[in-house]
Amino acid sequence: MYKPATIKDIAIALNLSPSTVSRALRDGYEISAGTKKIVTDYANSINYQSNPNALSLKNKRSFSIGIVVPELANSFFSQAIAGIESVAYESGYHTIITQTHDSSTRERTNANHLANRSVDGLLISMSSGTTDYTFLKTLHKNGLPIVFFDRIIDEIETFKVTSANFTGSYNATQSLIKSGRKRIAVLANAPQLSITNERLAGYKKALEDNKMPYNADLIRWCYKGGNDYQEVENAVISLLALTDQPDAIFITSDRISISCIRALKSLNADPNTMAVTGFSNSDVVDLLQPNFCYVRQKAFEMGQIAMQMLLKLIESKYPITEFETRVIDTEYHGMEKEN
């Protein structure tokens, strides 16, 4: 059984009381310099580290924060987590990362576990299946600091960060239209997600500004968010089967973008006939298809901002009532390979 050294061990070894050792280690004013040196030297020699469980129990502070994301095997989220970690690390916080696989149940149990494991705060990007937010509302009402990033919700008032989904989507669609595309289909993520609706709204607005009709026949929903390849392939097939075939596909999510490209390839669709533009943070997307234009989210930066917001919530001495929703702009990567 693994058993690290405790303050008590040090106290016995040095013939001191546990409280004296504790204060010596924390550099308390009441301990003489001599005793401090003896204690810290001995502590270092046995590689003493305080027990975080005991500290959490006593102080209700764990200096660790919980992260709940749908999927680690997703470039956007792993990049965002890297951003979160970079800020957390230099502020002395550790991160506990959990994934939900877009399951509402896993999301709830993970969030509850983290809360009870006394994390000091929670960073969460909602899973696509969740419609009932009461578990989060309860945690939040009980005082757990929560910051939403990317997939945010309106139902809870707190700090939030998300991408300029509307604008990114609008620009991408504009670009497709300018290149002469007339019938632009959409592969959309689950409709209960904030990002899906914003991205769809940007698409619609671009059509409208160009006096092009919005055609619901050209929209396909991928409820599994690209986790289910078959769902995407079926959507693509049904688009190709339309009598009045689309000449472009706009995709509102990373995973669906990849699956769509794969589907088009396996169906031998002509890349010139069918333009493809989508959201993607894959680090190889520029190698994928010569004419694949994409919208990239600033994932790392978003993670950093989310963590900074959470720190503000955690370390504020007075309850915060003014909340901000930051919107990070996106990068559009068009046909010209400038990189």
Place this chain on the structure above:
Amino acid sequence: MYKPATIKDIAIALNLSPSTVSRALRDGYEISAGTKKIVTDYANSINYQSNPNALSLKNKRSFSIGIVVPELANSFFSQAIAGIESVAYESGYHTIITQTHDSSTRERTNANHLANRSVDGLLISMSSGTTDYTFLKTLHKNGLPIVFFDRIIDEIETFKVTSANFTGSYNATQSLIKSGRKRIAVLANAPQLSITNERLAGYKKALEDNKMPYNADLIRWCYKGGNDYQEVENAVISLLALTDQPDAIFITSDRISISCIRALKSLNADPNTMAVTGFSNSDVVDLLQPNFCYVRQKAFEMGQIAMQMLLKLIESKYPITEFETRVIDTEYHGMEKEN
């Protein structure tokens, strides 16, 4: 301040003693059915969950395990973690995931933090920079169950899982040779990694079996393991600059594979003149380059096996002295696109 309900809260609300509540919740034999029902009903109604910190402190069991990997934004590791989680989840364990970014220091602090946070065990894949294993040896000697996966080390005797790196590498090289390649260069990961040496050994053996000379001029080391694109590009440039240019490149790691393909593309290398084969678990690798052959590791499976081994270590009542190193075979994906 977030403050979950405690057993004491229940005791006061129900006018019972904390011990009675505790025993009722744990279904102790000494509590009447009536009291049990009252207690459990009330506990459910306020969504009571026991405090894991208190339990860990008392029982020295946290039912959570620590994971230390170099990089989350790496398909192999995110897939392996998914495998770990699948087993952990159904055994009632939570996972705490940390990444080292291939920094030896981060690795040490992460491992120590996890150990002190009283995880019941550790799953680790070594970062490329680490050469001093004393911190792990100390933890292991103190009784912390550790299982190594993928990037394993000899210095600590315990359960380990890794891929059939030698065979996978041998077969891939064989395949290159059979397709007529004569001068096969290598982009190798950091030389202190177990996987690098095994993969290089497989390459050498294939050359030997085909009576081809091993030429150290054709080997390039990428110490940053592909995290530094420039390092890879420089290696590729120097290979292309050889008077006797190689006609193939074999790559021992995922990230380096991607970077190499990108470098070749940006240098306008002819894919027919220069065959590329490498290890990769990227889920889009089949879309990348028409003639890119690759070796895929069974990451998910490896994660599952590692977690099962760790469970065996944790839950064994007697100290285990017989350890096993499992070797998982790899999949070779050649030119014929069968998928």
Place this chain on the structure above:
DNA sequence: CGCATTGTCGGCAACGATTGCATAACTAAA
């Protein structure tokens, strides 16, 4: 010299949950 101040340090209690042991209330038998 007497009293207050300062500097060091130890003891106790508490954080939340569990558990061995003691004890209370009660029934049934002597």
Place this chain on the structure above:
DNA sequence: TTTAGTTATGCAATCGTTGCCGACAATGCG
């Protein structure tokens, strides 16, 4: 009425740490 036996509940200690209070000696000052 007393005693044994059963059932239900409370007390106190424990895990590692720290806040609070009190003990004690050395020192300063009037």
